[in-house]
Amino acid sequence: MKDLLTSGFNELQTEMMFSDRIADVPRSFIREILKVAISPDIISFAGGLPNRTLFPVEELKQSAIKVFDTMGRDALQYSNSEGYLPLRQTISNYYLNKHHLKVDTENILITSGSQQGLDLLGKVLINQGDEVVIEEPGYLGAIQALSLFRPVFRPVPLRDDGIDCNILEEIVTGPGPKMMYTVPVFQNPSGITYSPETRKSVVQIMAKKNCYIVEDNPYIDLCFEDKISESFYAYLPERTILLGTFSKTTVPGFRLGWIVAPDKLMNKLIIAKQAADLHTNVFTQMLTWQYLSDFDNDAHIRKIISVYGRQRDAMVEAIKAYFPSDVKYTHPKGGMFLWMELPRNFSSLELFNIAIQKQVAFVPGDPFYTVKRASYPTLRLNFSCSDEETIDEGIRRLGEAVRELGTRI
Amino acid sequence: MKDLLTSGFNELQTEMMFSDRIADVPRSFIREILKVAISPDIISFAGGLPNRTLFPVEELKQSAIKVFDTMGRDALQYSNSEGYLPLRQTISNYYLNKHHLKVDTENILITSGSQQGLDLLGKVLINQGDEVVIEEPGYLGAIQALSLFRPVFRPVPLRDDGIDCNILEEIVTGPGPKMMYTVPVFQNPSGITYSPETRKSVVQIMAKKNCYIVEDNPYIDLCFEDKISESFYAYLPERTILLGTFSKTTVPGFRLGWIVAPDKLMNKLIIAKQAADLHTNVFTQMLTWQYLSDFDNDAHIRKIISVYGRQRDAMVEAIKAYFPSDVKYTHPKGGMFLWMELPRNFSSLELFNIAIQKQVAFVPGDPFYTVKRASYPTLRLNFSCSDEETIDEGIRRLGEAVRELGTRI
Numbered sequence: 001m002k003d004l005l006t007s008g009f010n011e012l013q014t015e016m017m018f019s020d021r022i023a024d025v026p027r028s029f030i031r032e033i034l035k036v037a038i039s040p041d042i043i044s045f046a047g048g049l050p051n052r053t054l055f056p057v058e059e060l061k062q063s064a065i066k067v068f069d070t071m072g073r074d075a076l077q078y079s080n081s082e083g084y085l086p087l088r089q090t091i092s093n094y095y096l097n098k099h100h101l102k103v104d105t106e107n108i109l110i111t112s113g114s115q116q117g118l119d120l121l122g123k124v125l126i127n128q129g130d131e132v133v134i135e136e137p138g139y140l141g142a143i144q145a146l147s148l149f150r151p152v153f154r155p156v157p158l159r160d161d162g163i164d165c166n167i168l169e170e171i172v173t174g175p176g177p178k179m180m181y182t183v184p185v186f187q188n189p190s191g192i193t194y195s196p197e198t199r200k201s202v203v204q205i206m207a208k209k210n211c212y213i214v215e216d217n218p219y220i221d222l223c224f225e226d227k228i229s230e231s232f233y234a235y236l237p238e239r240t241i242l243l244g245t246f247s248k249t250t251v252p253g254f255r256l257g258w259i260v261a262p263d264k265l266m267n268k269l270i271i272a273k274q275a276a277d278l279h280t281n282v283f284t285q286m287l288t289w290q291y292l293s294d295f296d297n298d299a300h301i302r303k304i305i306s307v308y309g310r311q312r313d314a315m316v317e318a319i320k321a322y323f324p325s326d327v328k329y330t331h332p333k334g335g336m337f338l339w340m341e342l343p344r345n346f347s348s349l350e351l352f353n354i355a356i357q358k359q360v361a362f363v364p365g366d367p368f369y370t371v372k373r374a375s376y377p378t379l380r381l382n383f384s385c386s387d388e389e390t391i392d393e394g395i396r397r398l399g400e401a402v403r404e405l406g407t408r409i
Numbered sequence: 410m411k412d413l414l415t416s417g418f419n420e421l422q423t424e425m426m427f428s429d430r431i432a433d434v435p436r437s438f439i440r441e442i443l444k445v446a447i448s449p450d451i452i453s454f455a456g457g458l459p460n461r462t463l464f465p466v467e468e469l470k471q472s473a474i475k476v477f478d479t480m481g482r483d484a485l486q487y488s489n490s491e492g493y494l495p496l497r498q499t500i501s502n503y504y505l506n507k508h509h510l511k512v513d514t515e516n517i518l519i520t521s522g523s524q525q526g527l528d529l530l531g532k533v534l535i536n537q538g539d540e541v542v543i544e545e546p547g548y549l550g551a552i553q554a555l556s557l558f559r560p561v562f563r564p565v566p567l568r569d570d571g572i573d574c575n576i577l578e579e580i581v582t583g584p585g586p587k588m589m590y591t592v593p594v595f596q597n598p599s600g601i602t603y604s605p606e607t608r609k610s611v612v613q614i615m616a617k618k619n620c621y622i623v624e625d626n627p628y629i630d631l632c633f634e635d636k637i638s639e640s641f642y643a644y645l646p647e648r649t650i651l652l653g654t655f656s657k658t659t660v661p662g663f664r665l666g667w668i669v670a671p672d673k674l675m676n677k678l679i680i681a682k683q684a685a686d687l688h689t690n691v692f693t694q695m696l697t698w699q700y701l702s703d704f705d706n707d708a709h710i711r712k713i714i715s716v717y718g719r720q721r722d723a724m725v726e727a728i729k730a731y732f733p734s735d736v737k738y739t740h741p742k743g744g745m746f747l748w749m750e751l752p753r754n755f756s757s758l759e760l761f762n763i764a765i766q767k768q769v770a771f772v773p774g775d776p777f778y779t780v781k782r783a784s785y786p787t788l789r790l791n792f793s794c795s796d797e798e799t800i801d802e803g804i805r806r807l808g809e810a811v812r813e814l815g816t817r818i
Contacts (some may be wrong), residue, residue, distance in 0.1 A: 014673050017587060022533045022677050025684055031665035052482045060485070068470035073461040076469070076660035095488070112521055112664075112686040119685045123557060124431045145684045148532060149428070176773020178426060208424055239418020251485035252693045255521075264423050268431050275434055275554045276528050277521040280722055281660045281690045 011077060023145045026140075026367065036356060043394035045381040047187065047363040048336065049066050051163060052385075054304055055251050055409065056295065061289040066094025078364055079282035081274045083110025083258070086288040091244065098221070099229045103242070103260050106130065109269055112280045114245040114257035117147035120276065121179070121214060121259070123240065124268045126151050131177035135163055137339070137368035137378065138190045139216065153370035158187065160330070162194030165201040172209050179212050186219035189368050189380035192331060196230060203235040212265075216243040219335035221301055228334075238262050246288055247339035248336070249301050252283040256360050314388035316393060322399030324406065336384040339365075340401065342380075347375035351405050360397040432675040435549075435776065445468035448768075452803035455770040456772070457597065457745065461794075463713055464660050465704065469734035472700040476619075480695060488691035490683045491668070492519025496698040500667055501652065507630070508638045512651070512669050516680055519690045523627060523654040523666035529685065530588070530623060530650065530668070533677045535560050544572055546777035546787065547626065548597045551590050560588075562779035567596065569739070571603030574610040581618050588621050594637050595628035595744025598777045598789035602742060605639060612644045612660045621674075625652040628744035630710055633718035637743075647671050655697055656743070658710050665691040717745065723797035724804060731808030733815065745793040751811065755783035760814050769806040770796065 009017065056353040067075050076146075082088070088108040095101040099250060111117045118141065126132065126149035134142065136155035139318060143153070153169045157164045159326070162184065171177065184194040194202070206213055213232045242260035261269055273279070315338055319329055328341040342348065348364035355361065365378030416425065476484050491497070496516040504510040520526045527550065535541065543551065545564035552562070563580045566573045571593065580586065589610075593603040603611070622641045622679070629637060637729055649671035653699035659665075670678055682688070719726040724747055728738055737750040751757065756771035764770065774787030792800060 008671060009619065017619065017674075018535060019532065019536050019539075020678055021536075022681060025680050039587075050485050052486050054483045055482055056479060057481040057485065061474065064473045064477065065470065068466060068473065072466040075462055076464045076466065076655075076662040077461050078458050078661045097663075112690070115684075118684040123428065125426060125428055126781070127428050127430075130428075139686070141684075148681070148684055209416065210426065212426070250488045251487040255686055255688070255690045262417060264433045265426075268427055268680070271555070272431060272433050275524075276559055276685070277525040277664055278550070279664070281521070281693055282695065283687070284690055326793055 009239070021148050021150055024150055026144055036112070036361065038361070040358070042361050043386065043390055043397065044361040045383070045386065045394060045398075046363050047382055047385055049382075049385055050248055050252060050336070051304070051307060054300075054307060056291070056300055056315055058293055059295045060251070060287065063294060064287050065284045066294070067283065075283040075286045077282070077328070079279050081270050081279045083108070083280060084282060084285040084289060087285050088258075089287060092294055095260075099231060101231055101233055102199045103233075107160040107260055107262065107266055109259045109261070109266060109273060109282050111257045111259055111273070111287060112245040112277060113247060113252075113255040114216060114259075115141055115145060116144050116276070116301050117243045117257055117259040119148075120269050120272045122146045122149040123272045124265065125178055125212065129180075131171075132213075133168065133171060133177045133180035134370060135182060135187065137189050137365060138369070138370070139183055140367045142216070143367070143370055146181070156375045158190055158192055160192060162198030163202065164193065164270050165198060165205060168202065169205050169350075172205060172211060176209055177211050179214055179215045179218065180206065183216045183218070183231075184230070185217055186222065186332055186337075188219070188335070189337050189363070190339040191330045191332030191335055191337045192339070192387065193228065197234070199230050203232060206232075206239065207236060212241050213239055214241045214243065217247045218243075219247050221249050221345070222305055222308060222336070223334035224312060233260070241265070249304070250288060250291070250297065255289055256280065256284060260319060308384050309392055310388060311383045311386065313336070314391040315383045318392045318395035319399075322396045323402060324399075327402060336382055338381045338383060339379060340379050342379070344377055346377040346402075346405060347408055348377060348379045349375045350377070351401055354404055355398055355401040358397040358401050360394045360401070429443045429598075430557050430559055431561055435440050435553055441775055445493040451765070451768045451770050452795065452799055452806065453770040454792070454803060454807075455772050456791050456794055458791075458794050459661060459745070460713070460716060461658055463709075463716060465700070465709055469660070469696065469700055472703060475703070476692065476699050480711045483570065484689070484692040486538045488688050490679050491690045492517070492689060492785070493691060493694040493698060496597075496694050499698060499701055501570060504669075508640060510640055510642055512642075516669050516671065516675055518668045518670070518675060518682060519681070519689050519694060520668055521668045521686060522656060522664040523625060523668075525670040525685070526666055526677045527551050527650045528557075529678050529681045531555045531558040531725050532681045533674065534587055534621065536617065538578075541589075542580060542586045542589035542620075543779060544575065544591060544596065544773060545779070546598050547779070548592055549591070549689070549776045551625070552776070552779055555590070560727065561635065563780050565597055567601055569601060570652055571607030573603065574607060574614060577611065578614050578767050580612060581620060585618055586620050588623055589615065590623045592627070593639075593641075595631065595741055595746075597628070597744070598772070598774070599748040600739045600741030600744055600745050600746045602637065603639070608639050608641070612641060615641075615648065616645060620648070621650050622648055623652065624648045627652075627654045627657050628745055631714055631717060631745070632743035633714055633721060634742045639787075642669070650674070658713070659706065661696060662692070663697060665689065665693060665697055714743075717793050719797060720792045721747070721801055723800040724792045727801045727804035728808075731805045732811060736811060745791055747790045747792060749788050749790060753786055754818055755785060755786040755811075755814060757788045758784045760788070761809055763798040764807055764810040767806040769803045769810070771807065
């Protein structure tokens with residue numbers, strides 16, 4: 001048989017084996033940047049990670065022991081595709097108690113992170129060429145996940161109070177889009193939050209359209225100021241799909257999120273979920289349920305809010321102190337990110353190269369746009385992972401880098 | 410805003426929202442059957458579950474505690490898409506030591522069960538209309554996962570010694586298929602294993618074709634007789650994709666599997682993995698690595714083999730004792746399933762209805778075929794989940810049901 005050993009396909013043959021759809025999917029830009037920013041000397045505002053020092057390690061350990069002791073064999077066996085029922089009930093209660101939304105357990109599907117929710121929605125809803133409204137700048141994980149299904153993205157600019165409703169209204173005339181993807185609270189990457197007025201305009205525009213609103217709320221409970229409990233679901237429950245996650249309020253390593261969807265769509269999502277991975281890790285579903293039952297996660301969230309809030313303050317103060325006055329930036333009232341806009345003729349990719357020499361990293365705005373061009377003058381800064389002193393020093397370096405770039409232009 | 414509350418889309422509107430691809434995906438037949446078979450009075454050979462009484466609960470608990478104590482924060486944070494490096498090294502060592510295959514760590518991607526491997530391969534390789542060779546009967550999870558990408562299935566019948574190579578050769582002429590999906594050892598649903606001669610014929614047929622062989626081996630280590638270490642990968646490493654899983658040899662609840670693929674394909678798979686769920690649950694990746702490092706999983710596998718082997722014997726003996734002699738069945742040398750062929754004019758769906766009245770369940774053959782017809786005279790029996798006494802009683806009831814069906818025809 002030795003003579004049958006082959007060196008494999010040649011270059012062209014290999015390329016021809018790949019599907020058309022995979023060519024459309026951008027590799028995660030952030031992933032590449034994080035490789036550069038991995039040196040311990042670099043102050044990184046590039047990541048999008050929760051602060052690991054706040055993880056409730058001991059509480060989760062106790063919960064894990066309890067799951068092994070009381071329901072170990074159930075937690076280790078195959079399970080149903082919808083997810084662990086008590087956890088879905090906990091999520092239903094969460095919506096009612098925290099956000100005054102009535103969501104039935106049967107309309108909740110547990111997913112492997114809310115990222116998987118995007119994949120399942122793409123599978124079930126999007127035909128090649130279907131239009132998808134997305135905020136500009138928009139969440140790059142959504143751009144990546146949905147790209148696989150070859151939609152036409154219709155980006156709508158964000159303003160300080162949410163999506164630009166005049167442009168949205170133009171876009172949804174005619175046959176219009178099938179899906180609008182939005183992160184209306186403490187948006188990634190911009191940190192902005194929709195005002196109640198913008199919410200209402202969106203509802204009025206979308207009320208009669210054959211278009212689902214996908215409302216992704218990973219950050220909604222990380223609010224430093226007034227609590228936010230607005231949702232498109234309150235007005236358009238049959239047209240709104242909610243995505244949620246435990247990644248930001250408990251831990252991300254378990255990859256545990258959920259989708260809320262109306263009955264018929266839920267049936268299709270369950271089929272897609274079966275095909276994707278049968279079900280989400282049931283041991284960590286039970287473990288998370290046990291943790292939420294036995295411990296005060298609200299107190300834990302208050303701790304996160306307090307730390308992130310101080311770090312947000314430190315970042316805003318440092319920007320005021322160290323940056324030229326023609327640099328614009330958002331003032332997020334929660335979440336993990338702040339968005340910065342340099343003067344028009346600046347390139348954030350060029351800034352990145354200068355900044356890395358000064359040992360500070362961020363994410364250039366480019367991957368958050370569906371319309372590609374040479375470079376954008378925007379950048380995303382993460383404030384959840386660095387303490388106040390580090391933020392001050394990092395922003396000082398970044399301010400220097402901005403000024404240096406300015407002298408070159 | 411109250412006047413904007415809508416009752417949602419009407420029936421037709423809702424149907425029109427769904428993608429074309431989701432209409433092609435069969436809902437899991439087994440899932441529906443398991444709902445019928447859930448009563449504790451029913452003896453069920455319908456499932457495909459490992460035997461929960463054998464799960465190493467205490468060992469996994471100790472491993473979990475160690476992970477929390479020694480690397481808790483890493484185990485709870487976001488991680489990389491490829492998977493936990495030490496676990497991938499463990500898998501690489503497994504291939505070398507158990508199956509004499511050299512697989513580099515970089516060519517191993519951790520997936521959320523091997524089911525996700527199928528989803529990622531469908532995404533990366535299959536354009537609508539591409540041909541996919543599949544065994545007939547074939548693994549229904551593969552049929553389900555790949556259907557989403559709208560291939561044309563080219564089923565090739567299984568014989569006692571593997572796929573029918575004459576038919577395979579006819580099918581792969583011309584532009585031919587892009588992928589051949591096979592479970593060559595203790596196949597699901599048939600329990601059959603490819604003979605070395607069939608393997609060699611397949612290699613000869615496929616050596617020069619632009620077609621990947623996807624070799625899915627969930628059961629290979631559950632061998633009751635001679636150890637099997639043949640692999641298409643040994644002959645055609647650049648054309649072979651391996652799928653593996655911890656579900657059958659450790660526990661399924663963690664949803665932990667892997668893909669082995671050549672470099673360029675691996676790059677694409679990693680992009681698809683990022684888009685699908687960022688990465689697989691890193692806590693249970695570390696926990697599984699810790700367990701495999703600290704405990705003797707080979708001894709654990711020997712225990713599984715001993716139990717399943719006795720149960721296979723009990724099932725074969727009971728079939729001999731209770732069934733009419735014109736019923737054919739396979740003699741699996743490992744794995745979890747046995748396949749039965751009734752006389753041609755029997756319908757296993759009709760048999761199912763009689764059997765349920767006699768409190769015994771199985772999976773009718775239908776979902777394992779890509780060509781749909783009214784009914785097939787075949788069925789799958791699982792022997793991993795019932796003890797020998799229960800198997801004897803269940804097969805006795807099923808034999809009665811077969812005889813009763815015979816009198817009606």
